[in-house]
Amino acid sequence: MFATMGALGLAPTAQAAQHEEPFRALRASDFTLTGRSAAKVVVLGGGIAGLTTAYELGKAGYDCMVLEARDRTGGRNFTVRGGDSTTDLYGNRQTARFAEGHYMNAGPARIPQWMVTLDYCRELGVPVEVFTNVNADAYLFNESAGMTKPVRYRTAKADVYGYVSELLAKATNKGALDKELTADDQERLVDFLQDWGALGDKLTYEGGERRGYSAVPAAAGTPGVLLGDLPTASQVFASGVGRYFSFEFGFDQAMLMFQPVGGMDQIPRALTRAVGAHRIRTGAAVGKITDKGSGVTVTYTQGGRTKVVEADYCVAAMPPNILAKIPHNLGSGVQSALEAITPSSAAKIGLEYRSRWWELDHNIYGGITETDQDVVHIWHPSYGFHGERGIMIGYYNYGDDADSYAKLAPKEREKRAVAAGVKIYGEKYRTELVSSFSHHWRQTPHLEAAWHDTPGGPDAPRYKPLNEPSGRVHFAGDWLSYTDAWQHGAFTSARKAVTAVHTRVLSD
Secondary structure, three states: OOOHHHHHOOOOOOHHHHHOOOOOOOOOOHOOOOOOOEEEEEEEEEEEHHHHHHHHOOOOOEEEEEEEEEEOOEEEOOEEEEEOEEEEEOEEEEEEEOOOOEEEEEEOOOOEEEOHHHHHHHHOOOEEEOOOOOOOOEEEEEEEEEEEEEEEHHHHHHHHHHHHHHOOOOOOOOOOOOOOOOHHHHHHHHHHHHOOOOOOOOOOOOHHHOOOOOEOOOOOOOEEEEOOOOHHHHHHHHOOOHHOOOOOOHOOOOOEEEEEEEOOOOHHHHHHHOOOOOHHHEOOEEEEEEEOOEEEEEEEOOOOEEEEEEEEEEEEOOHHHHOOOEOOOOHHHHHHHHHOEEEEEEEEEEEEOOOOOOHHHHOEEEOOOOOEOEEEEOOOOOOOOOOOOOEEEEEEEEEEHHHHOOOOOHHHHHHHHHHHHHHHHHOOOHHOOOEEEEEEHHHHHOOOOEEEEOOOOOHHHHHHHHHEEEEEEEOOOHOOOOOOOHHHHHHHHHHHHHHHHHHHHHOO
């Protein structure tokens, strides 16, 4: 009977239960048509989730106040420009000296096409441009595998795909797959492998133009010189370069990707304008949360003074590791759930150069160089092409690598990162350097995390107290989503909280 009701649209089907209902933006008419009035809501945290909560509630006329402990909105969405200063928990104070028009995105830096983040960029009037996530001309360098010089991404990919295709094609022809595939299937597989791996008539990989050229084709009389020194299959597999190619197949990493023009913080800036700066109190550190049954009281300090705000509802959109330190009366279940979510480390360093030598000398425009050194990822900027200066991300690392860099003084971080880059790019990685700025999220006051580990996923039973309201306190954040560390998670979690609050207000 229940299944029949589901088929008729009178009850949720199993398939529908796996999909979230489309978000419906709130409207002022929601109240004018019902005769009810909007409530007052205090939002804890001025990151993407908190700002989105206030923005969406504001569409229906809710009286929202956002409390943000830091001196700016955006949370982990932080774009560093010249003049920006930070002090980490180790006491290291830095002031960026980047040239005008140049920046580094210390937090989120790329947006996949399917994420709701792009919808908000469109709605808020934030222009976007392509972020080059994968570049055939960037480098791969695995020093621990014995590599003494980097190899282009395109070259490594051609070699790995070529030899894998050759081996599989030969195994197929020798009958190794007779029990798995029909003769026709095997013939089709070999046809595919010949194309995929650029194999010759004898099903052997012999290199070719996919690997690149030592002298590129040009005018008549200059046909180009194919890249030589073709390694053996054993050498290619021993280098370990093949492990990087699955990256581009990841659902959240596949090209094309995008970034806001002028820096990722154009998103929280636009949200802040939409919410109204007068509704946001920065430098306001929450000290206590009290649910009173009929409302919520939040105590906070601002400018050395202790203040109290009363509201009908509260949406706590702070990092769970910070929220767990704040006294509250929301119950042991909430506290246990918050403590079960653990913070993770990640860090970046921006290296500003007086020339864009990676474009001039290496013909690299955007994209990421991958390495097994502790810098892990080196990013070439996807903006400012052919300009005079540019900022490379000299390391984007996490876990123990990030923590080990965080313990160093900023100049020592720079020295260590540059030494790693010189092995790949040569001395210009050092001699053209003008300034640097490093940022480590585990050591950032009021955040103390780059992202969070939620064992079992956000729908695990232990997190039920956070997925449901505790009295009149609701929760939101990317950490309550399946896209933790992405702004998409913060946006969608905020929408869920907004819908829940609005439903309660309309039904009370």
